[in-house]
Amino acid sequence: MTTPALSQDELKTLVGQAALQYVVPGEIVGVGTGSTVNKFIDALATIKDQIKGAVSSSVASTERLQALGIQVFDSNEVDKLSVYIDGADEIDGAGNMVKGGGAALTREKIVAAQSTKFVCIADESKLVQTLGKFPLPVEVIPMATQRVIAQFAAKGGKGSIRLKDGKPLVTDNGQYIVDVTGLQITDPLAFEAEVSQWPGVVTVGVFAYQRAQVCLLGTASGVKTLT
Numbered sequence: 001m002t003t004p005a006l007s008q009d010e011l012k013t014l015v016g017q018a019a020l021q022y023v024v025p026g027e028i029v030g031v032g033t034g035s036t037v038n039k040f041i042d043a044l045a046t047i048k049d050q051i052k053g054a055v056s057s058s059v060a061s062t063e064r065l066q067a068l069g070i071q072v073f074d075s076n077e078v079d080k081l082s083v084y085i086d087g088a089d090e091i092d093g094a095g096n097m098v099k100g101g102g103a104a105l106t107r108e109k110i111v112a113a114q115s116t117k118f119v120c121i122a123d124e125s126k127l128v129q130t131l132g133k134f135p136l137p138v139e140v141i142p143m144a145t146q147r148v149i150a151q152f153a154a155k156g157g158k159g160s161i162r163l164k165d166g167k168p169l170v171t172d173n174g175q176y177i178v179d180v181t182g183l184q185i186t187d188p189l190a191f192e193a194e195v196s197q198w199p200g201v202v203t204v205g206v207f208a209y210q211r212a213q214v215c216l217l218g219t220a221s222g223v224k225t226l227t
């Protein structure tokens with residue numbers, strides 16, 4: 001008899017639970033955003049008495065953490081974090097990622113930058129050779145959207161404003177998201193450095209400067225650790 005393959009949701013649960021091994025007892029942990037991180041938050045709640053609390057990367061994660069009785073600290077109240085745990089939309093073999101599918105990329109990058117180690121949790125569908133197949137999220141100040149879209153067009157990318165209920169989605173920071181298709185990001189560091197300097201770009205969803213040091217990848221044969 002063959003064992004049925006695990007669903008994507010079950011793989012997310014597996015990696016969410018596996019991430020607990022990186023949580024340092026007595027400390028504050030950096031927490032990302034998304035459906036995989038939600039599994040981590042649920043697992044974190046089972047050891048909440050062993051941690052001081054969390055710094056969160058979105059309103060959604062903050063609400064989930066608090067609902068489960070985990071104290072959330074403002075990032076300004078906290079110095080360095082030992083570990084930041086978050087998902088990704090794409091990750092390559094070197095730990096470079098595309099993030100922002102949940103529109104939380106700016107706060108995610110801030111908390112990641114505050115942390116010594118980024119542990120990425122993802123199911124195996126997220127592992128890629130080259131970043132760019134997933135539409136690249138870019139958080140943009142509304143008045144700059146058309147010019148930023150034109151700058152991506154000059155690079156061969158097609159940008160569009162992310163909508164919610166027929167209107168531009170507004171992020172936790174009051175800005176818009178432009179999603180860009182058609183890119184092949186072969187040099188993530190150079191790409192992130194360049195786009196981050198375009199006027200009106202708040203955050204580009206390439207995480208190369210804040211790449212993951214560890215990736216816990218949910219696969220059919222269990223959790224694989226990539227370092």
Ligand code: 5RP
Nearest residue numbers: 034035036087100101102104
């Ligand atoms: C949110 C993110 C998420 O980490 C990314 O979208 C992955 O989400 P999920 O775990 O739901 O697949 O960057 O802004």
